[in-house]
Amino acid sequence: MDLLALTDFVTVARHGGFGRASRASGRPKATLSRRVAELETSLGLRLFERGARMLKLTEEGRALHERAGALLTELDETATAIASGGSKPQGRLRISAPLLFTQMAMGKLAAGFALKYPKVRLEVTTEDRPVDMVEEGYDLVIRVNPDPDESLVGRAFLRDELIIASAPGLVNTAGEVVPAVVRGNPGPTRSWTMTTSVGSSSLKFDPVLTLSSMTMVRDAVLMGVGAACLPLSLASQDLETGRLFRWGNVEGSETVLWALYPSRRLLSAKVSAFLDYLKQAFPSGTAEELAAYMEK
Template sequence: MLNLNDMAVFTKVVEAGSFTGAARLLGLPKSTVSRKVAQLEEELGVRLLERTTRALKLTEIGATYFENCLRIVSEAEEANLSVARMRATPRGRLRITAPTEFGSLYLGEVVAEYLRRYPQVQIEVELGNRVVDLIEEGFDLALRAGVLPDSSLMARKLASESVFICASPAYLAAKGKPQTPDDLSGHEMILSPASPRSHLKLLSEQGEMTSVAIRGNLRVNSLAMARDAAVAGQGLVALPEMICWEDLQKGRLLIALEGWAPPGSGIHAVYPSPRHLSAKVKSFIDFLQEKLTPPPWKRI
């Protein structure tokens, strides 16, 4: 099989008019240049150059071959340049998956601003709370909230957030405020992605960990719906800071359990591999981290 590098060396020899000149242009020893052209002639079974002590001259076959080589080498160089340009400049389709609540609250404005900065990128966002198989389903990037499961994927933390046990002022006035983790078992708990099971792990401000039994007659798969139900007085709820910070600020919700909270989590960018990370993925992760520093839920 013919070597494209040998063809490129041949074109440089013809353009330079000598093996010495081509060697200087290519940064190779003259002997290497001469050997590569000889190998090319041997593989083709023809003589491409007539060599004299004073000059090189293309044979008739060599002249035709040179024109074809020049076109092929130019196209190969252009292909390499196009890859380099794509690596340097964000462009192409970027497929992202993100949690419904985070995407609805924070991604729209970020994506619009990113596209103004990088107009050669086309973005597709799929919002949902299922864990997507990035490689199998063809996604470039996942944004995930909470504690990440062990996996072979790479992850970069974009923002941290606390999780609180909250309730409405009306609920706490009617049912009383829990004083210890064990008191939670006597309260109605809204079960959600932040507290999906019958037991809830809590961490004290001093670093002590405990697990308490919880119960509730409302279970939802949406943090936003769990928050709204808590505001309406349905019961206690565990909520990430990004979901409840505005309600806490405006008094629609209160922190129901002081000194204890579910372990904090965060927002992560997850992607298959850091090797050959495309410009569109890297630039979007960098841009999103810029917009989440500090996070909107920390700006109060």
């Protein structure tokens, strides 16, 4: 297989068209078109569906792009590492992370990493949705309780849980409906299963305030609007100072943060460096450790 033709195919697939690929790579549009056509002929497969105004990968083209893109990236990074005299972290590092984690810790993490590895150009995007790492060009993603994915490997680096808490003035009276601050649509089930040292119970609530982020929920709870489910890491400092009172834990609410990356035989130096930096920042991986990191 012609490696240059394969590279041109990946470039066209990544940019979604011959024109955009030509402008991004500096290679003539006609050359890219010819190379892709030659690759299709050699494979006996149609890799793109060509419309009047659009270019779309076929099923076979999508499969080839996913595998070839990862392999070519690995080859390029290996060549770069050899040329630079070893596995020195350098180049662009794109990371996708969930909203709450970015609000709590990612700014400090990114700044510290940038100072330690000045040759790495770190880019962090906030995404709660499951991104496609290959299609969207990410080197690493951070996700909460991710579904199994055979194309990705990763490491768990933080564990958290949800608690039910309120400002000290709000009383939990047995059998009464509790005013609550919720994130997003609470759905038809207006109750939490709460566990304490004496067992578990159902706590009915009335969503008097609906907000779009956990930090907003915590701020509203501190004002005494109602009770809420909050990550222990987010509430930990307020629990210690007495600004929040912990009613109990939400049953079965453990959350695990994973750092995920494509399953490759060789892991790039920049990704390895960031994984090591996460481990140094959170050696125990507890919710209290994340809370303490925020206060440093």
